[in-house]
Amino acid sequence: MLDCGLVKSKCRKKFLKSKYIYTGVRALLYQSIVQNYHDFVVERNLDLCINCRVCERQCSYLVHYWDENRQRVMHDSSKCVGCHRCEALCPTGAIVIKRNPSQFRENSHWKPWFLKNVYKQAEQGGVLLSGMGNPQPYPIYWDHLLLDASQVTNPSIDPLREPMELRTYLGSKPDALEFVERDNKVNLKTKLSPQIKLNYPIMFSAMSYGSINFNLHIAMAKAATELGIVYNTGEGGLHPDLYKYGPNTIIQVASGRFGVHKDYLNAGCGIEIKIGQGAKPGIGGHLPGEKVDAGVSLTRMIPIGSDALSPAPHHDIYSIEDLRQLIYALKEATEYRVPVSVKIAAVHNAAAIASGIVRAGADIVAIDGFRGGTGAAPTMIRDNVGIPAELALAAIDQRLRDEGVRNKASIVIAGGIRCSADVVKAIALGADAVYIGSAVLVAVGCTMCQRCYTGKCPWGIATNVPALARRQNPEIAKRKLVNLVRSWGHEIEEMLGGMGLNSIESLRGNREKLRAVGLSEIELDILKIKPAGR
Amino acid sequence: MLGSRVFSIREYKEKVFGQKDYMREKDISGCGLFGVINKEKKLISGSVPVTAIAVQHDRGNGLGGGFAAYGIYPELSDKYALHLMCDDKDALSCAEELIKKYFDVHLSEPIPTRSTVNIINAPVLWRIFVTIKENRSTWSNLDDYDYVVAVVMLVNKQIPGAYIFSSGKNMGAFKGVGFPEEIGEFFKLDEYKAYIWTAHNRFPTNTPGWWGGAHPFCLLDWSIVHNGEISSYGINKRYLAEHNYECTLMTDTEVVAYLLDLFIRKHGLSKKMTCKIFAPPFWDEIDRMEEEEKQAYTALRMVYGSGMLNGPFAILFANHEGLVGLNDRIKLRPLIVAEKDHDVFMASEDCSIRSVCPDPDKLWAPKAGEPVIIELKP
Numbered sequence: 001m002l003d004c005g006l007v008k009s010k011c012r013k014k015f016l017k018s019k020y021i022y023t024g025v026r027a028l029l030y031q032s033i034v035q036n037y038h039d040f041v042v043e044r045n046l047d048l049c050i051n052c053r054v055c056e057r058q059c060s061y062l063v064h065y066w067d068e069n070r071q072r073v074m075h076d077s078s079k080c081v082g083c084h085r086c087e088a089l090c091p092t093g094a095i096v097i098k099r100n101p102s103q104f105r106e107n108s109h110w111k112p113w114f115l116k117n118v119y120k121q122a123e124q125g126g127v128l129l130s131g132m133g134n135p136q137p138y139p140i141y142w143d144h145l146l147l148d149a150s151q152v153t154n155p156s157i158d159p160l161r162e163p164m165e166l167r168t169y170l171g172s173k174p175d176a177l178e179f180v181e182r183d184n185k186v187n188l189k190t191k192l193s194p195q196i197k198l199n200y201p202i203m204f205s206a207m208s209y210g211s212i213n214f215n216l217h218i219a220m221a222k223a224a225t226e227l228g229i230v231y232n233t234g235e236g237g238l239h240p241d242l243y244k245y246g247p248n249t250i251i252q253v254a255s256g257r258f259g260v261h262k263d264y265l266n267a268g269c270g271i272e273i274k275i276g277q278g279a280k281p282g283i284g285g286h287l288p289g290e291k292v293d294a295g296v297s298l299t300r301m302i303p304i305g306s307d308a309l310s311p312a313p314h315h316d317i318y319s320i321e322d323l324r325q326l327i328y329a330l331k332e333a334t335e336y337r338v339p340v341s342v343k344i345a346a347v348h349n350a351a352a353i354a355s356g357i358v359r360a361g362a363d364i365v366a367i368d369g370f371r372g373g374t375g376a377a378p379t380m381i382r383d384n385v386g387i388p389a390e391l392a393l394a395a396i397d398q399r400l401r402d403e404g405v406r407n408k409a410s411i412v413i414a415g416g417i418r419c420s421a422d423v424v425k426a427i428a429l430g431a432d433a434v435y436i437g438s439a440v441l442v443a444v445g446c447t448m449c450q451r452c453y454t455g456k457c458p459w460g461i462a463t464n465v466p467a468l469a470r471r472q473n474p475e476i477a478k479r480k481l482v483n484l485v486r487s488w489g490h491e492i493e494e495m496l497g498g499m500g501l502n503s504i505e506s507l508r509g510n511r512e513k514l515r516a517v518g519l520s521e522i523e524l525d526i527l528k529i530k531p532a533g534r
Numbered sequence: 535m536l537g538s539r540v541f542s543i544r545e546y547k548e549k550v551f552g553q554k555d556y557m558r559e560k561d562i563s564g565c566g567l568f569g570v571i572n573k574e575k576k577l578i579s580g581s582v583p584v585t586a587i588a589v590q591h592d593r594g595n596g597l598g599g600g601f602a603a604y605g606i607y608p609e610l611s612d613k614y615a616l617h618l619m620c621d622d623k624d625a626l627s628c629a630e631e632l633i634k635k636y637f638d639v640h641l642s643e644p645i646p647t648r649s650t651v652n653i654i655n656a657p658v659l660w661r662i663f664v665t666i667k668e669n670r671s672t673w674s675n676l677d678d679y680d681y682v683v684a685v686v687m688l689v690n691k692q693i694p695g696a697y698i699f700s701s702g703k704n705m706g707a708f709k710g711v712g713f714p715e716e717i718g719e720f721f722k723l724d725e726y727k728a729y730i731w732t733a734h735n736r737f738p739t740n741t742p743g744w745w746g747g748a749h750p751f752c753l754l755d756w757s758i759v760h761n762g763e764i765s766s767y768g769i770n771k772r773y774l775a776e777h778n779y780e781c782t783l784m785t786d787t788e789v790v791a792y793l794l795d796l797f798i799r800k801h802g803l804s805k806k807m808t809c810k811i812f813a814p815p816f817w818d819e820i821d822r823m824e825e826e827e828k829q830a831y832t833a834l835r836m837v838y839g840s841g842m843l844n845g846p847f848a849i850l851f852a853n854h855e856g857l858v859g860l861n862d863r864i865k866l867r868p869l870i871v872a873e874k875d876h877d878v879f880m881a882s883e884d885c886s887i888r889s890v891c892p893d894p895d896k897l898w899a900p901k902a903g904e905p906v907i908i909e910l911k912p
Contacts, residue, residue, distance in 0.1 A: 153564065154763035154846050155866055162864055163816050169836045176801040177837050179830060186807070188830040195836065401776045407837070428768075500765035500846070502864065505839030511556065512768025528556040 031078075034119050037112075038078040041100050042086070048094035049073065055086035055095060060456040060468055083449040085458035117379070128379035131452030131462065133279050133371040133416055133438060136383050140371075141390035141519075142422045146532055148513045150500040157502050159493035165503040166489060168433055170270070170410040171195035171339040172363040193363060194339050196250070196270050198433055199228030200489045201504055202423060204481070205414050205437030206252050206274065206343070208236030210287045210296040210308065211375035211452070212462055213469040216444065219477035221245035226478070227485050232435070235274055235285055235310060237299040243267050250341065253330065255284050256310025258300040265333050270364070272341040273326060275314070278372025278415040281345030281386045284310035286376045290455040293464045324360035331361075339363035346370060346392035346415065347385075351399035358400060358409040365409050366435065367392050371416025373438040375462055376453035389415040390429065394527045397430025397509060420491035429527070430509040443484045444477045540711050541744035542621045543657060544695040550782050551691070555775070559784055565749070565761035566593030566735035567869075569850040569880040570890070571857040571908050576876065577605060578731060580723030582890045587733040588715035589889045590882060593761075596652075598736030598748035599717040600709025602757035603728035604854060607704045613640050613663035614682055617700035617707055619745050620658040625695025630662065632693060635671065636685045637664035645708070646722050653712045653720040657745055661706070679754055679799060686753075690782065697746045702755030705854070709734075709748035717748075729910065730852050734759040747783065751791045755853045758794070760787040761882055762847030762867045773840035790849060793841050805858055809905035811838040812849075813863040850880055856909040863903035871906050872897040878908045 042063060051072050055064040061081055067074040080097065087095045104112050117128055150156040157164070171193055178189040204220045217239065220231040225248045232250040237259015242249070251268035253260055265271060276282065287296075287308035297304040317323050327340050341364035342357045344350065354365045369389020374382065393413045400406040413426045414435035426434050442448070445459040452462035460471030496502065499513050507513060515532040516524055524531060541549070550558055568586045572578055583601055607615055616633065620626040630642065645659040666678055673681050686698045700707035705728075708721040714735045718724075734749035750757040764770065764786035771781045771789055777800075779792040790812075797808040811834060815823075820831045835842075846866030850859050859880040861869050872879045872887045872894035879887040884897060900906050 150765070154765055157864070163818070165817055167817050169832075173837045177803075177833055179803070179807055181804055181806070185827065186830040187826050188833050190833065192833055192836070401772060404776055406776060500763070501844045503839075503842065503844060505835070506766035506769060506842055506844035508769060509772055509840065510766060510768035511772075525554070530557055534557065534559070 032119075032123055034116070034123050035078045037100075037102070037116055037119065038080065039100055039116075040080040040082045041077045041098050042075045042080055043096045043098060044073070044075060045094045045096075048092040050092055050094075052091060054089055054091060058085045058089050058458060060458045060463075060465070081449045081451045082447075083451070083458050084447045129453050130377055130379040130382050131373070131375060131450045132448055133373045134382055134386070135448075135450070138370075138388065140416075141388055141523075141527070142416075142418075142425055144516055144519050145390075145425045145527075145529070146515050146517060147421070147424060147428075147495060147499065148515070149498040154500040156500055157497040159490075159497045162497070163502060164493040164497060166200050166492060168198045168201045168504060169195040170198065170341075170364050170412065170432055172409055173407040175407060194337055196230060196339060196364075197228070198230065200485055201427060201431075201433040201492075202485055202488065203229055203250070203412070203433055203435050204231035204440050205372075205435035206232035206234035206250075206272065207375070207437055207440070208234030208252075208258075208285070208287070209239055209299055210236040210291055210464070212441070213460070213464050213472065214239060214295055215469055215472040215474045216461060216477055217242060218474040219444070219472070219481060220440065221249065222474070222478040223481035223485070224248040226482050229485065230269060232272060233268070236287070236296065236308075237301070238264055238267055239295060239299045253326075254310050255312070255314045256308060258302065258308055258310070261301075262333065265330060266337075268338065270338050270341060271330050271334065272343050272364075272366065273314075273323070273330070273362075274343045275317070275323075276343070276345035276347070276368070277374060278345045278368030278370050278386055278389070279374035280377035280381045281347050281370075282312060283378070283381060284312045286310075286453075288376065288453060288455060291464050296464060320356045320360055323357065327361045341366050341412070343368060343414075345372075345385075346387045346389050348387060350387070350392040351395040354396040354411075355399050355403055355405065358405050362409055364412055365396065366412040366414060367396060368435075369393075369413070369415025372414050373441070374452075389413050390426075391523075391526055393426060393429050393431055398528060401509075420488035421495065423488060424492055424495045424507065425514065427504065427507050428510055428513045430511075432508060439484065440481060443480045444472060540655060542695070543619060543625070543697050543744065543746060544621050546744045546746065547694050547697075547782075550784060555780070558781075564593065564737040565759075566590035566882045566886070567733070567759050567761050567848060567850055567880070568882070568886050569730070569732040569759070569852070569857055569859065571730045571852070571878050571910070573876045573878065573908065573911055575605065575729040575910055577727035577729055578877075580718065580726040580728070580731070583731040583733040584715055584718035584723055586879075586881065586886045586890045587718075587735055588713075589886045590735050591713060591715070593737060593882060594713055594735030595737045596713050597711055597738050597743035598709070598734070599712055599714025600707060600734050600736075600748040600750050600759070601714070601718060601721075601723060602700075602705065602707045602730075602732045602750040602752065602759070602852060603723075603726055604705045604730040604755075604852060605728045606706055606726045607663070610641065610663045611704035613665055614701055614703055615706050616662045616664060616686075616698050617645065618658075618660045618662065619697050619699060619710075620660065621695035623658060625693060626658050626660055629689050629693045629696035629698075632689055633662060633664065633685065636667060636681075638667055639664050646725075647720050648722055650716055650720050652716045653710065656710060656720070682754060683795070687780070691780075699746055700752040700757075702752060702757075703854070705755050705757070707750050707752045707757060709750065710745045711743045711748065730857050732757060732759045732850050732852055732857070747785060749787060751783070751785075751787050753791045753795050754799075756791055756794050756851060757853075758787055758790045758849060758851045760790060760847060760849045762786075762849070762862065763845050764789065764843050764847060765845030766843060767845075769840050770843065787849075790843065790851065793843075794851060797838075797841065805856075805907050806905060807834065809858065809860050809907070810834060811841045812843040813860060813903035813905075814842055815903070816863070848882065854910075856907065858908070859900065859906040861900060861902050861904070865902035868899075870897065870899055878906075880906065
């Protein structure tokens, strides 16, 4: 696979030895146009620059270097990925990263994005790679939905003065309950299936150990425990040191079966079968060998340095009845103690697929929309496959209700949840809870440069290079995640109270609380909401 | 004056059935309530609820008043009493014809009314006493209650100008557009005697009045009067749709009637647990409960979360077994209860109770979310 920047392991070595390699002026010999038509330019204010070389030490892409002859820091903008690490850490504020102002002749069809991609592929002959979720300008339905608030006829509720409840349980619910009432006491007669308890309707999405490093896995595990929510291991297995956070961990089983064994399956409060991922529906995961260090190797049960390529389908699931077998195999393996979730990418027939998943025995259906992030995906797939999470969610919730099986499974939505209002809108459309992944990474510094697959993340997130991974302190990262979810929790409470509700279950599926602006009648019909003004 | 703003039954149904379910509007209203029950089943004159609700005149705006009465048809107590409102005689005969297909008709007569100054453009009001046909042509798999509900829903959906607004045994609803004291006079309620009465004064704010839109809402022998706005309406409605109840009245009170039917009749839950679904204990209360209760209420909230009534409300609901009063769980609407001998009164304001019972033995405001369940002596 081809990379827009640098990918192979020798580059990592180069990075580590950089100060010896880049000791002269930039080579003036022929270079490919791919390098000259770069995306960003570094602007260094020479009045402010004190040549402290922080930028040089921070940049893992070798943009900044020390020029012995000139005795000052220089830079090569062609290598810049736009991560802003140098700008963020420059002690004198001397650096600004800008889009390269160089312009091609206007062409609304052949935009520079396409030209540059063709140049790259013509040069190197490979598949274009990207990280994070679909960045293309498709409609964002969250931004077409508006929330209701109470005025006069019903009072809004003040969450600072009145109780406001966000607690959520994920899992299969029976159609009805039976109670025995005696002497003013109530006993439950019905036996319930296992549930996952959440203090906030928010979970940390599947991001494997390997795609992001161990420091962030500790941070997610600790933050989830402190918040009373759960995080998802992703398909990379569970490091032995993290087993103690099991009550707040969803264990993922993906097509590569990395790190899957009996103890692993029994370590968490839930199991998730990953069928697909929003960023790359229809294909499997890809962890470059560069990211597979000793810890990842141990956890995934693969040799150090080997690529971890999970197959596109599960090789034991070629139809819905096979999925049923895997669901029940996992339930048997865990003696029916934990709910089983099935995660799919939001695709065209998501509603029918979800209905099949529920009938196959899943307790939770997780849907990942096309804005969902990834550590590595072919660019064409990331940008062109799948559908928006909002539409898939609306269709799935309605279909499960039409078929009378909505209570048999909880719905979790993922893929591009950016703020607490997105969470509220998702729940009003019918989700029980949301997964947040990209927001988690942004919380610890990610600037969405979309180069996760290089393994050189200067923010110390999507990298296992010790010198870079050290940039994430697990305690600080944990605190940021706790802060993020708590602040979203407060905002959700405010919005709920404004709508005159004091419990999240009265918002769930309550589409009367949503109005649409700027959507067509067909879109309204899919979302089953009224236009603003009605 | 009001007449021009009042929808006929046909116009109303066109408005509802002419659009997709998610596009239907929901009415918003404030209201006044009154209810009285005699635990010994001693009969109370209709002038009592009329007097008591008249005191709460200012809680309505003349766009809806109504009453439900239990024990009013003792000679026909084994027959379902269908109360109909129709735009004209043609609509009535269409409805009657459809009803005859499913039921044996024992008595069909106009509901007695007297002409009053303010009640104008009243629809044709009729009552039909029926029993289920021995040999049903359809729906033979349904039990009796489901069968009656199915026919009522069918008439209400299929006959444009007719609407069945009450369908229980030995009980009936009387309602329409006007202040409740005028409606009471119009329906000659002073001539009826019942052991349970509920009354309602309506203040709708955003939809035109129509005769069917007044409270109480009835299904079989359940009747509901409601003051409040159910902010959880959107999900209550969709939850009911999963169980084949279609909401067509553009009012949130309707969901309470269907939820009662679902929980009590179909799921076999007690009135108390049903009230706990409507206004459940807070999680922090549940966390402090003893283990068994904690499990029960945790499960209740997990499974019946979509049936919770969230938002400000005070409701009175009655059936042949008794009367229940309930507030939302932070008591955003008033509800007062009083006892005098075997009579229990419930109302939005204590002045309303004192107007018919000046010296109660006990008068109190029930706590938020705590149901007051009064059962008749068997």
